[in-house]
Amino acid sequence: MQALFSQLVAGLSLGSILLLAALGLALTFGQMGVINMAHGEFIMAGAYTAFVVQGVIADAGISLLLAIPLGFLVGGLMGVILEATLIRRMYYRPLDTLLVTWGVSLILQQVARDIFGAPNVDVRAPGWLSGSIDLGITQVPAARLFILVLAAAAVIGLSLVLKMTPLGRRIRGVVQNRDLAETVGISTRSTDRLTFFIGSGLAGIAGVALTLLGSTGPTLGTSYIVDAFLVVVAGGIGQIKGAVIAAFGLGLLQATFEYSTTASIAKVMVFVVIVVFLQIRPQGIFSVRTRSLA
Amino acid sequence: MTDTTATSCGKLRRNYGVLFGFVLGALALLVLAPAVLSDFRLSLLGRFVCYGIVAVGIGLAWGRGGMLTLGQGVFFGLGGYVMAFHLKLADAGPSGVPDFMLLYGSGHLPIWWEPFRSPVVTLLGIVLIPSLVAFGLGIAIFRRRVRGAYFAILSQALAAAFAILLIGQQVTLGGFNGLNGFRSFFGFNLYDPVNKRMLFYIAAIALLAMLAVVWQLYRSRYGELLIAVRDQEERVRFLGYDPANIKLVAYVLAAAMAGIAGALFVPIVGIISPANVGVVPSIAFVIGVAIGGRATLFGPVLGAIAVAWAQTALSENFPSFWSYFQGALFVLVIAFLPAGLSSVTLLQRSLPRRWGFGTRGGSLSPPPSDAGSLLSPEPDLSGVSAGTETGQ
Numbered sequence: 001m002q003a004l005f006s007q008l009v010a011g012l013s014l015g016s017i018l019l020l021a022a023l024g025l026a027l028t029f030g031q032m033g034v035i036n037m038a039h040g041e042f043i044m045a046g047a048y049t050a051f052v053v054q055g056v057i058a059d060a061g062i063s064l065l066l067a068i069p070l071g072f073l074v075g076g077l078m079g080v081i082l083e084a085t086l087i088r089r090m091y092y093r094p095l096d097t098l099l100v101t102w103g104v105s106l107i108l109q110q111v112a113r114d115i116f117g118a119p120n121v122d123v124r125a126p127g128w129l130s131g132s133i134d135l136g137i138t139q140v141p142a143a144r145l146f147i148l149v150l151a152a153a154a155v156i157g158l159s160l161v162l163k164m165t166p167l168g169r170r171i172r173g174v175v176q177n178r179d180l181a182e183t184v185g186i187s188t189r190s191t192d193r194l195t196f197f198i199g200s201g202l203a204g205i206a207g208v209a210l211t212l213l214g215s216t217g218p219t220l221g222t223s224y225i226v227d228a229f230l231v232v233v234a235g236g237i238g239q240i241k242g243a244v245i246a247a248f249g250l251g252l253l254q255a256t257f258e259y260s261t262t263a264s265i266a267k268v269m270v271f272v273v274i275v276v277f278l279q280i281r282p283q284g285i286f287s288v289r290t291r292s293l294a
Numbered sequence: 295m296t297d298t299t300a301t302s303c304g305k306l307r308r309n310y311g312v313l314f315g316f317v318l319g320a321l322a323l324l325v326l327a328p329a330v331l332s333d334f335r336l337s338l339l340g341r342f343v344c345y346g347i348v349a350v351g352i353g354l355a356w357g358r359g360g361m362l363t364l365g366q367g368v369f370f371g372l373g374g375y376v377m378a379f380h381l382k383l384a385d386a387g388p389s390g391v392p393d394f395m396l397l398y399g400s401g402h403l404p405i406w407w408e409p410f411r412s413p414v415v416t417l418l419g420i421v422l423i424p425s426l427v428a429f430g431l432g433i434a435i436f437r438r439r440v441r442g443a444y445f446a447i448l449s450q451a452l453a454a455a456f457a458i459l460l461i462g463q464q465v466t467l468g469g470f471n472g473l474n475g476f477r478s479f480f481g482f483n484l485y486d487p488v489n490k491r492m493l494f495y496i497a498a499i500a501l502l503a504m505l506a507v508v509w510q511l512y513r514s515r516y517g518e519l520l521i522a523v524r525d526q527e528e529r530v531r532f533l534g535y536d537p538a539n540i541k542l543v544a545y546v547l548a549a550a551m552a553g554i555a556g557a558l559f560v561p562i563v564g565i566i567s568p569a570n571v572g573v574v575p576s577i578a579f580v581i582g583v584a585i586g587g588r589a590t591l592f593g594p595v596l597g598a599i600a601v602a603w604a605q606t607a608l609s610e611n612f613p614s615f616w617s618y619f620q621g622a623l624f625v626l627v628i629a630f631l632p633a634g635l636s637s638v639t640l641l642q643r644s645l646p647r648r649w650g651f652g653t654r655g656g657s658l659s660p661p662p663s664d665a666g667s668l669l670s671p672e673p674d675l676s677g678v679s680a681g682t683e684t685g686q
Contacts (some may be wrong), residue, residue: 101622110617264462
């Protein structure tokens with residue numbers, strides 16, 4: 001019973017990390033159909049933001065809380081610059097966008113290496129996140145619980161923006177039918193840019209959160225980007241709940257397989273499960289109904 | 295053959311152009327390179343030739359078939375590891391156990407290593423194992439019409455999973471270090487410079503053979519169908535063909551080529567490790583193809599060899615500069631020259647058609663935005679509009 005419960009916690013924790021990394025991707029991929037491989041480097045940028053903020057403000061708690069909005073800004077601004085310079089020109093070539101943004105991610109990794117050096121840097125966790133919290137049956141590291149809460153807050157915040165605000169209405173309109181949205185007067189250009197800002201900003205927040213779990217290096221993003229994309233593929237595009245279910249589903253699966261085998265075999269098994277799952281639902285868990293033939 | 299207006303005379307001339315390219319390539323690889331290059335440089339070129347073989351397959355699957363496969367490293371690795379199993383076992387002698395297993399493990403040979411003692415099984419395995427994996431994955435993916443970006447992501451995830459799996463198997467697969475330290479190749483001593491030259495010739499001939507196979511495919515009815523699937527998959531389906539089968543053939547062929555390349559890579563370079571097969575090398579295979587011109591016959595190979603050469607030349611001396619250069623090259627070529635360097639306008643007018651760089655694979659420029667927005671009611675995830683054929 002206790003083993004089961006600790007697996008459950010491990011899975012949920014892994015799922016929340018995946019969710020933070022994938023949430024922004026699900027948004028940008030869902031709206032624009034572009035695959036942004038540089039998303040991982042936005043995560044890295046968020047992590048380095050936390051590092052820089054801590055260099056200025058010594059108090060670990062305040063610097064962490066300050067780094068979250070700053071990481072959002074840094075990631076978001078990088079995303080807007082990328083969108084305005086490159087992605088905007090390539091909307092009808094989704095596969096090429098993937099390769100172009102991969103080139104961008106190579107450059108960003110090297111920039112990080114030149115600025116911060118190749119060795120990893122560490123961000124100190126505040127005292128109130130360094131212990132464990134007793135949940136009765138099992139212990140949960142406070143940092144992981146914090147990430148779980150942060151992921152939940154990000155999902156709720158994003159849903160509120162999408163459901164309640166005029167911007168959210170425009171985004172949903174563009175996701176459902178871009179041409180019709182344009183016809184009724186929505187500026188898809190500015191909507192796209194704002195979506196990219198929010199999506200990339202979420203990557204920045206993910207980066208700040210990841211500093212609580214380990215050290216930060218130039219290749220931090222690459223280790224999460226593939227899993228984040230798998231979450232998006234399995235979850236289906238255009239709806240946040242797909243990403244949420246897929247992230248926690250994959251996290252729990254990975255934790256379960258890891259319990260019975262090894263971490264590396266678990267990764268392969270999760271991949272097989274996704275391919276099999278796509279046999280049943282090729283469009284992922286949820287997808288926006290369209291009249292396209294795809 | 296795509297342009298219906300071409301006279302048979304024009305076709306004939308173009309065939310001569312491709313044949314001329316083959317003769318030129320054969321002369322350069324089989325006569326010129328061995329004559330002027332030192333042993334070290336020649337074996338370096340041999341490694342690039344292996345990348346070239348992978349590039350031929352990617353050109354087929356991606357340039358002609360529209361399947362952006364970011365997981366060719368998996369098939370490269372499967373071929374390479376199968377070859378490495380055999381070389382390790384041959385070095386260990388009959389009923390011997392490879393040295394690293396004695397070092398790390400119990401010294402017992404896993405049962406699935408045994409078949410690769412036989413050279414015949416090994417040679418078959420190099421082609422069949424990557425093909426079967428590609429067939430299994432391809433049939434699952436293409437039948438359910440998972441394509442475009444989804445296919446690219448899945449193929450990349452496969453590469454990631456494969457590399458992680460290999461790293462985890464320290465005892466049976468050498469883990470992070472991979473398999474290395476081979477002494478002989480089917481009975482020939484690998485330290486002998488003559489045999490190393492022989493390996494280069496084998497790789498070069500394999501490359502030319504793959505190019506010939508792909509050239510004949512491009513000229514065939516199947517080649518036409520493959521391009522049709524790339525550009526308008528639904529139309530092909532409505533015409534009564536099954537696009538899944540058409541794509542599957544190209545994907546399996548590309549995998550087999552990558553497997554053969556991996557098998558040749560092992561004796562030439564002397565190592566195969568997870569670092570040669572994961573996500574990053576898999577995308578690196580694609581760079582060369584993109585830069586050389588994905589839908590052309592010779593472009594992918596030339597691009598792959600040029601990029602690999604540039605990487606060796608630049609990254610040794612300026613590692614930081616190489617990363618910027620590689621990234622910038624990728625961005626600039628794909629964003630502004632989607633059909634690769636061989637599409638530079640001036641060349642496109644004159645040389646390429648005659649030299650087999652022709653745009654028969656279809657120009658890969660995006661549709662004009664007004665037409666594009668009419669044609670694709672969705673932000674097009676399927677990627678089919680990526681290669682819409684604009685007037686030839």
